[in-house]
Amino acid sequence: MxxxxxxxxxxxxxxxxxxxxxxxxxxxxxxxxxxxxxxxxxxxxxxxxxxxxxxxxxAASDPSEPPFAVRQTANTAAKRAIALVAVGVVQPGDVIAIDASSTGLELAKLLPEVPTELPITVVSNGLDVVRWLADRADVNVISTGGEFDAAGQCFVGPIAETALRQFAFRRAFVSCRALDATRGAGESCPSHAAVKRAMLAAAEESYLLADSSKSAERAMCYYAEPSEFNRIYSDGEMALDTQKDLTEAGANLVCVAL
The missing domain is CATH 1.10.10.10 (Winged helix-like DNA-binding domain superfamily/Winged helix DNA-binding domain)
Known part of the structure; x- marks a missing residue:
């Protein structure tokens, strides 16, 4: 083994x-x-x-954090609907960052279908994202490398963060463990939050992919306020009060119908 x-x-x-x-x-x-x-x-x-x-x-913050294999099968309809809309902003020749989230993986699966005369380049810390895109001729894929988090099936730590700082991304697509109108997008551990912060810092535009279940969760640490994203994609199941709070916090919120 x-x-x-x-x-x-x-x-x-x-x-x-x-x-x-x-x-x-x-x-x-x-x-x-x-x-x-x-x-x-x-x-x-x-x-x-x-x-x-x-x-x-x-860790005290982690009892409710399921491994990637479990998260990948949760709320799949919402994640696919969000990815289907979010992929529409990707343009020919874009260099983009995609995190190791299950919604990010759904986005990656759609990239080979984007009509493009120039290949898209994807940089990711997600093992499943890299594997999925590895054999796609019209998508260049780069792994950040770094310390491997077995539970999250992703690379984290200083090596991954340093690798991300070398790029100038046109767009970054990240998800979160929890979404709060006051504190923003949060993660279950500092190492995951740090990688996402590095992606956002290196990108011209940033997009949060967060299905409605995220608004009912809590996180250990928060890495970006709602107004820091060019757009937040969620689904129509998000409570109207939550939508209102996020919008008032400066979020450009798009809720996708299921």
């Missing part, structure tokens, strides 16, 4: 049990205690896991 696969399994155990021990994990995976400690250290650096003496527990 590869390290990334093992770390995924460890994270699932943490979500189910709340805590794990180095000794038990070493026995389960037939590896040394030191190997498990390295796995836990890597998960801890993502902000999702907290090390303890002899093991680890879920």
């Amino acid at each position: 590869f390290a990334g696969q093992r770390q995924n399994e460890i994270y699932r155990d943490l979500q189910e049990q709340g805590a794990v021990s180095v000794t038990a994990l070493a026995e389960r995976f037939a590896v040394t205690d030191e190997t498990i400690r390295r796995d836990l250290a890597k998960l801890a650096r993502s902000g999702r896991v907290k090390r303890t003496h002899g093991g680890a527990v879920l």
Whole structure:
């Protein structure tokens, strides 16, 4: 089993049990205690896991944060509808950033269908985005690289952030864990928020892809106010009060009919 696969399994155990021990994990995976400690250290650096003496527990902010595979199957109709509208702003020859979100993946799936005489270049920290676009001849794809977050299936950390600062994006497309009219777009851990901030800082235009469920969630840290995005795409299920609050906060909000 590869390290990334093992770390995924460890994270699932943490979500189910709340805590794990180095000794038990070493026995389960037939590896040394030191190997498990390295796995836990890597998960801890993502902000999702907290090390303890002899093991680890879920970070306080993370009990409700599902892994990418679960998020990918949630609210799929809304995510696809949002992506279908958002892809309309992409132009021939654009260099764009797409984050590791499940809605970002839906957007990536539509890019090969965009009529273009010049190839689009996509830079992403999302493993699934890179994989999906890898064999598309009319889309150039670049991975940020960085520290791999097994639960989020994405690259984070200083290497990913530094890579993003080298680009001049025409547009950046990001999502969020939570959307609040007062605090803006939020994430479940600092490492994810930092990557999204780096994408926005390097882009001429920025777009938030956030289905209506995000307005009912809470986040650990917030990375951009509603008015910082050129447009926020959501769906028509968003509560009217929330729509009003976001608009009054300066958001250019577009709610897509389902």
